[in-house]
Amino acid sequence: MMINSILLIVIGLAGGLIVGCGVVAFLSVLGIIPRLTQISKTAKMIYLYEWAIVLGSLFGGWAQFRDIQFHLPVFILAPIGLICGVFVGMLASALTEVINVIPILAKRIGIDGQLIVALMAIVFGKVFGSLFHWIYFIDR
Numbered sequence: 478m479m480i481n482s483i484l485l486i487v488i489g490l491a492g493g494l495i496v497g498c499g500v501v502a503f504l505s506v507l508g509i510i511p512r513l514t515q516i517s518k519t520a521k522m523i524y525l526y527e528w529a530i531v532l533g534s535l536f537g538g539w540a541q542f543r544d545i546q547f548h549l550p551v552f553i554l555a556p557i558g559l560i561c562g563v564f565v566g567m568l569a570s571a572l573t574e575v576i577n578v579i580p581i582l583a584k585r586i587g588i589d590g591q592l593i594v595a596l597m598a599i600v601f602g603k604v605f606g607s608l609f610h611w612i613y614f615i616d617r
Contacts, residue, residue: 513567
């Protein structure tokens with residue numbers, strides 16, 4: 478019984494270390510945070526980004542262990558959701574810009590001249606997909 482507990486502790490710590498190292502590698506090797514601050518022209522607030530990531534990770538891990546639920550009214554949840562969506566969108570755009578996914582894809586499929594059309598299709602697809610998800614699945 479004690480060997481099972483020790484093995485479970487070792488596997489849990491190893492899994493946490495692997496995920497943590499992957500996140501740190503993702504953020505540092507690709508330069509996501511500096512690029513995000515460059516795009517948003519908030520380079521002087523880079524320490525706030527870093528602290529937000531650290532504190533958000535700590536709070537998120539703690540909240541998952543505690544199974545915390547917040548019962549907030551819609552007028553508070555809507556701005557929080559909007560801010561989270563803006564952050565995820567900016568993070569995704571910084572990632573695609575860092576690894577140059579869109580220009581490479583445009584050259585491969587032969588739409589070099591219509592790059593703005595492809596970008597707008599991606600943006601509108603994401604917006605309509607999100608709206609469909611929230612409107613359709615919230616009513617169910």
